[in-house]
Amino acid sequence: MFPAQHENLQIMSHAVVGFPSLEENEKAIAGLAEAGVRLIELQVPFSDPVADGHTLVNACYEALKHGGSVRATLDLAQKVCARHPEVTFVLMSYLNPLYRYGLEELFEKAAAVGIKGMIIPDWPVEEIEPWLPKLDALGLAPILMVTPNTAPERVEKIAHASRGMIYVVSRLGVTGHETQWGEKFRKYIAEIRKHTDLPLAVGFGVRTADDLNALTGKAEVAAFCSQYIEWQRDEGSEVAAEKMKKVISEIDTATT
Amino acid sequence: MIRSDNGYFGEFGGRFVPEILLPALTQLEDMFFALRDDPDFWQEYVTLCQEFSGRPTPLTPLRRLSKQLGGAQIWLKREDLNHSGAHKVNNVLGQGLLVQRMGKQRVIAETGAGQHGLASAIMAARLGLDCTIYMGAEDIERQYSNVFWMRQLGSKVQPVSTGAQTLKEALDEALRDWAASVETTHYVLGTACGPAPFPEMVSWFQGVISKEIREQAMRQIGRLPDEIVACVGGGSNAMGAFGDFLDDPEVALVGVEAGGISFEDGQHSVRLSHDTGETGIAQGYKTLFLQNDDGQLGDTHSIAAGLDYVGVSPILAYLSQQGRIIPESATDDEVTEAFSLLMKTEGIIPALESSHGLAGGFKRAREMSPDQHVVINLSGRGDKDIFNIARAFPQKEWTEFLQREAARSTELLAQKRGH
Numbered sequence: 196m197f198p199a200q201h202e203n204l205q206i207m208s209h210a211v212v213g214f215p216s217l218e219e220n221e222k223a224i225a226g227l228a229e230a231g232v233r234l235i236e237l238q239v240p241f242s243d244p245v246a247d248g249h250t251l252v253n254a255c256y257e258a259l260k261h262g263g264s265v266r267a268t269l270d271l272a273q274k275v276c277a278r279h280p281e282v283t284f285v286l287m288s289y290l291n292p293l294y295r296y297g298l299e300e301l302f303e304k305a306a307a308v309g310i311k312g313m314i315i316p317d318w319p320v321e322e323i324e325p326w327l328p329k330l331d332a333l334g335l336a337p338i339l340m341v342t343p344n345t346a347p348e349r350v351e352k353i354a355h356a357s358r359g360m361i362y363v364v365s366r367l368g369v370t371g372h373e374t375q376w377g378e379k380f381r382k383y384i385a386e387i388r389k390h391t392d393l394p395l396a397v398g399f400g401v402r403t404a405d406d407l408n409a410l411t412g413k414a415e416v417a418a419f420c421s422q423y424i425e426w427q428r429d430e431g432s433e434v435a436a437e438k439m440k441k442v443i444s445e446i447d448t449a450t451t
Numbered sequence: 452m453i454r455s456d457n458g459y460f461g462e463f464g465g466r467f468v469p470e471i472l473l474p475a476l477t478q479l480e481d482m483f484f485a486l487r488d489d490p491d492f493w494q495e496y497v498t499l500c501q502e503f504s505g506r507p508t509p510l511t512p513l514r515r516l517s518k519q520l521g522g523a524q525i526w527l528k529r530e531d532l533n534h535s536g537a538h539k540v541n542n543v544l545g546q547g548l549l550v551q552r553m554g555k556q557r558v559i560a561e562t563g564a565g566q567h568g569l570a571s572a573i574m575a576a577r578l579g580l581d582c583t584i585y586m587g588a589e590d591i592e593r594q595y596s597n598v599f600w601m602r603q604l605g606s607k608v609q610p611v612s613t614g615a616q617t618l619k620e621a622l623d624e625a626l627r628d629w630a631a632s633v634e635t636t637h638y639v640l641g642t643a644c645g646p647a648p649f650p651e652m653v654s655w656f657q658g659v660i661s662k663e664i665r666e667q668a669m670r671q672i673g674r675l676p677d678e679i680v681a682c683v684g685g686g687s688n689a690m691g692a693f694g695d696f697l698d699d700p701e702v703a704l705v706g707v708e709a710g711g712i713s714f715e716d717g718q719h720s721v722r723l724s725h726d727t728g729e730t731g732i733a734q735g736y737k738t739l740f741l742q743n744d745d746g747q748l749g750d751t752h753s754i755a756a757g758l759d760y761v762g763v764s765p766i767l768a769y770l771s772q773q774g775r776i777i778p779e780s781a782t783d784d785e786v787t788e789a790f791s792l793l794m795k796t797e798g799i800i801p802a803l804e805s806s807h808g809l810a811g812g813f814k815r816a817r818e819m820s821p822d823q824h825v826v827i828n829l830s831g832r833g834d835k836d837i838f839n840i841a842r843a844f845p846q847k848e849w850t851e852f853l854q855r856e857a858a859r860s861t862e863l864l865a866q867k868r869g870h
């Protein structure tokens with residue numbers, strides 16, 4: 196399940212479905228679960244991933260060549276949700292593949308195979324709101340994004356529509372580059388907490404154990420994605436899982 | 452000019468962007484909505500277009516060609532005579548006025564044919580702004596003369612080598628840049644696509660074309676034309692040419708898309724006319740996209756880089772659905788033929804994009820009677836297509852010249868390195 200507010204920092208990691216291949220996805224996810232990861236995003240690859248940096252863009256292109264799709268994601272989710280009940284799986288996708296599949300049917304199937312939440316970066320809160328009764332009935336949590344330039348009234352609106360957790364985009368830009376975690380970031384987090392009791396998942400630029408330690412005590416979840424995909428790309432899923440295990444062992448334990 | 456219902460035109464349009472871009476889009480929309488109701492702003496814009504770009508552009512009768520085709524009287528709206536050589540500069544000058552009001556010091560743009568990039572580079576030079584243009588690596592090869600001038604003007608041209616390396620990828624990359632730079636940078640989107648308010652705003656600025664057509668037709672023809680024809684890439688020159696006539700049902704509005712090589716997947720850019728496009732949501736807006744069953748955007752092809760695009764203006768998608776515009780297409784071969792015909796019969800060198808409008812317009816004019824009038828929007832001039840046309844009509848002298856020029860240029864570079 197999603198962590199409770201102020202629980203110890205934990206990692207959310209990532210799979211791009213079809214990258215490097217559909218079979219490899221299963222092994223990689225098993226490796227992550229074994230390493231102690233309890234939250235995993237399953238990303239539907241997309242031809243035009245505008246919120247992603249080069250690592251995930253290229254992984255998407257590769258994944259599309261190797262059978263990545265909405266259907267493949269649901270199939271994979273069905274297997275891994277059953278196999279790893281200790282892990283919470285979140286569907287990450289741009290809107291169009293889901294829209295084309297049929298949103299209502301997609302939501303029903305995703306919930307049925309065991310997916311617990313969804314991150315859809317190009318689906319604004321106004322468009323999500325009408326779906327909330329349906330999503331609540333299915334127990335499928337829309338995890339909405341807040342960014343450093345989101346006005347307080349809008350943070351309020353987004354917090355109101357979010358379920359499970361809120362995805363805090365750490366800085367301007369796309370995925371895959373470094374982030375600074377100074378005083379400005381602390382204030383940003385504090386401002387969001389004024390509007391919600393949900394746990395916060397911080398993403399964009401979480402690449403090292405130092406980043407994780409900087410987030411300890413500030414957030415409940417750190418999205419450790421592009422760096423993991425780079426390990427997977429360069430050294431294979433097994434080494435990537437070992438590295439993930441090492442990073443997790445280096446997190447100081449402290450509560451928020 | 453058409454107004455959206457909260458960013459939507461029927462079911463199309465909207466604003467589907469990462470949260471980070473929202474504040475900039477709402478700021479832009481608020482500013483645009485206030486300014487478009489201010490007659491002084493329109494006057495400021497028209498004066499700028501006149502002083503800097505030579506507007507109004509003429510409405511030119513094609514007497515010899517009309518006679519030769521034996522149908523309707525054909526007129527060209529001469530957007531090719533704009534400074535920079537295409538209609539794209541209208542929108543860019545308009546957005547330049549907004550950038551000045553916002554006080555931003557940097558602009559970015561996507562470009563296909565390079566005309567929008569060139570216009571943006573010109574505006575940036577004139578206003579002293581930092582400018583980066585995203586352009587597909589494939590399009591850079593196709594439109595190198597525009598790339599050359601953008602760089603000379605002081606803009607950075609950033610090649611985009613993901614996917615098919617054309618306009619769609621350039622737009623994705625511009626959005627990524629904007630997500631990082633939005634607080635200091637304005638994104639000068641070049642066509643009537645993308646998230647609200649861009650489709651509505653770009654169409655509004657381009658609407659100067661149809662306002663002039665109306666006046667000129669009344670003066671030169673004595674009445675409104677029977678048809679207005681324009682090529683459709685993203686849809687900005689078409690919306691510009693059609694905009695003022697949406698409530699004149701006697702004026703047929705015809706949009707010509709790129710038929711490419713065939714209707715096979717990946718060989719054309721036809722989204723409106725043959726049920727090839729399917730409703731989708733990408734690149735910030737909802738429209739008809741070429742896409743597969745999984746919702747992945749498809750590959751496109753056109754001889755004209757500026758029409759080689761996977762989506763289409765949500766306004767045109769809506770007007771097409773409503774039956775207000777007639778979608779047509781022209782193949783690469785029909786386009787080079789129309790290009791040649793205009794050049795040889797009337798002494799005008801059209802852009803390959805605009806030649807789609809010519810091909811579609813000539814075909815329709817042939818079927819009409821001599822007392823009818825067709826206006827074709829000549830969106831741009833063909834200078835930028837010198838290499839493409841040379842390829843379509845190979846000449847020994849041209850190839851030999853290129854070899855001599857390559858040798859000279861290599862020598863110059865070596866000398867420069869030597870110093």
Ligand SMILES: Cc1ncc(COP(=O)(O)O)c(C=O)c1O
Pocket residue numbers: 537538539563564565566567641642643682683684685686687688689756757758802804805830831832
């Ligand atoms: C001369 C010319 N015409 C037409 C277009 C197509 O764009 P739109 O459909 O927005 O007018 C372009 C785009 O680059 C162009 O350069």
